[in-house]
Amino acid sequence: MRSIWRSLDPGLARDIALVLAADTLVGVSFGAITVSAGLPFWLPMVLSVVVFAGAAQFIFVGLVASGGNPVAAVLAGLLVNARHLPFGFAVADTLGTGWRRLVGAHLIIDESVAFALAQPSPDQRKRAFWVTGVSLFVCWNLGVVAGAAAGTAITDTDALGLDAAFPAVLLALVLPSLRDRHARRAAIAGAVVALATTPFLPAGLPVLLALAGVAVAGVSRGRERLPESS
Helix, strand or coil: CHHHHHHCCHHHHHHHHHHHHHHHHHHHHHHHHHHHCCCCCCHHHHHHHHCCCHHHHHHHHHHHHCCCCHHHHHHHHHHHHCCHHHHHHHCHHHCCCCHHHHHHHHCCCHHHHHHHHCCCCHHHHHHHHHHHHHHHHHHHHHHHHHHHHHHCCCCCHHHHCHHHHHHHHHHHHHHHHHHCHHHHHHHHHHHHHHHHHCCCCCCCHHHHHCCHHHHHHHHHHHHHHHHHHC
């Protein structure tokens, strides 16, 4: 892993390191929020190893801690993670074959996909995906363990603003892509759909419906290309 880090572009390595630091703090917040909500100490660790998907983990814990049905919480998490299906198609060439493909599928998360797709060549995409995925798996789980330990002493995680850490990291990942006007249109359309449907739909569904923003951007891009093809 150290040799792969050295082969990365210095700017990319810096960006990945910053995301690792931020997501480690999010892992700390997840562990602390879970344990301080009265859930078992081992639960955040098991979720982080088996699920390894921050949004789904936060939704599961939030629903269970508020008295929701665990089955409904699992379904909500699966709905949120449905976005990983198109992610898998997008980075299929980086996963390899055999056991590497199986491990790689577990490392398909927003950050690893975002860094991989930003690279210009297949080799660079592969390096960015694996460095981000493996490093983040380690950092996330270490953060969760530290947070769970701290959660036994913290009684009010809301007072520390820990619940805002995860959305803040996702926003930081999205911001650079908003320089493209099509990405801006997709983000705005998706945000409008999610905000409009959140009061009426179960947790997880508004996020999936927000993918309609991608269709809006696609239609817009297609219209701009029509004169070129005519």
